[in-house]
Amino acid sequence: MEKTSKKTKVNTKVKKDSYLKSVGKELKLVKWPTWKEVLKNTIATVVLIVIVVGFFLLLNLLLAVVKGWFI
DSSP, X not given: OOOOOOOOOOOOOOOOOOHHHHHHHHHHXXXXXXXXXXXXXXXXXXXXXXXXXXXXXXXXXXXXXXXXXXX
């Protein structure tokens, strides 16, 4: 038995916008942060990094002292 397949062509008209126009439309929908929000988040990030660095610095110093006791 032979299988017959029917190829159907679907004609759909797609409005062809250029890629950059589509990107531009999407970027207009984005809610961009204000400079105040950016500054606030930047400061929070830097403070968190300083806290984490300080924690690991103190941990490193503590472990070096403890290691010195046993060697």
